[in-house]
Amino acid sequence: MSGRTVPHPPAHPPESLFESCSWFYSLCREYLFRDHTPEISRALFPPDGPAPGMRILELGCGPGFYACRLSEEYPQIHTTGVDLSRRLLARAESRAARRSLQNCTFAHGDAHSLPDASNSIDAVVVSRLFLIVAKREAVLSEIFRILRPGGRCFVAEPTSGFRTQIPLGCMWLLSKLSSSPAGKYREPRQADVMTAPDFSAFIHSQPWGSVELQYDGWYQYAVCEKDPDTVAERRTQIVACEALL
Numbered sequence: 001m002s003g004r005t006v007p008h009p010p011a012h013p014p015e016s017l018f019e020s021c022s023w024f025y026s027l028c029r030e031y032l033f034r035d036h037t038p039e040i041s042r043a044l045f046p047p048d049g050p051a052p053g054m055r056i057l058e059l060g061c062g063p064g065f066y067a068c069r070l071s072e073e074y075p076q077i078h079t080t081g082v083d084l085s086r087r088l089l090a091r092a093e094s095r096a097a098r099r100s101l102q103n104c105t106f107a108h109g110d111a112h113s114l115p116d117a118s119n120s121i122d123a124v125v126v127s128r129l130f131l132i133v134a135k136r137e138a139v140l141s142e143i144f145r146i147l148r149p150g151g152r153c154f155v156a157e158p159t160s161g162f163r164t165q166i167p168l169g170c171m172w173l174l175s176k177l178s179s180s181p182a183g184k185y186r187e188p189r190q191a192d193v194m195t196a197p198d199f200s201a202f203i204h205s206q207p208w209g210s211v212e213l214q215y216d217g218w219y220q221y222a223v224c225e226k227d228p229d230t231v232a233e234r235r236t237q238i239v240a241c242e243a244l245l
């Protein structure tokens, strides 16, 4: 993956709440939040498992929970976790090292603008990211751009503002109690949880070939597939137009 940068020690003072409270978020991820690995596997892989060499990106990976889970379960794939928080990336790298994972890497990056080439990634996992990013449509558009035709994206977003507010509120409180400059973080004080109609409209803002939406009590999910024929069709149209000229 060209253009990726290696995590460095964090800049001080941290600009991100996740950078400031990385240990607390990692605890929540490990012990509080639901593990969607089975749903991700069903959504992204055929029943006999992923093809060897499949490249998967986890955007806003935090402590690398899914990148590591998938790499551990499917040694034939390669996962890359991308996040803005260098402290969370360091935790993700330690997690992968503790499990001796050779097929899992992490990189600092902004989901609004990814270095990956267009049509280059087989699958993208995005869990609990859209409720806190500044421009969620721009992030979804980046995902669409980098996915190869036929590539899939799995999105999981919480549905309950109240439940989401508990860890976020704790992080704000902890940052106030620590020496960090509370109030100067890029994350909102309240998570921007989407309603079901907003989630559907948001997901459909990109021209997916197919979209499946699902809801349970606490999460809403989207499995989006980029039309396998998109590129071929456009090429055919261009050739047809050129023939007319």
Ligand SMILES: C[S@@+](CC[C@H](N)C(=O)[O-])C[C@H]1O[C@@H](n2cnc3c(N)ncnc32)[C@H](O)[C@@H]1O
Binding pocket: 016, 018, 019, 029, 033, 059, 060, 061, 062, 063, 065, 082, 083, 084, 085, 088, 109, 110, 111, 112, 126, 127, 128, 129, 132, 133, 134
């Ligand atoms: C709520 S956490 C979700 C972490 C993980 N995906 C999970 O399921 O627990 C959001 C993560 O997104 C990261 N993040 C926020 N804005 C980002 C951006 N623009 N690009 C990449 N990562 C971002 C944060 O640092 C944080 O680790």
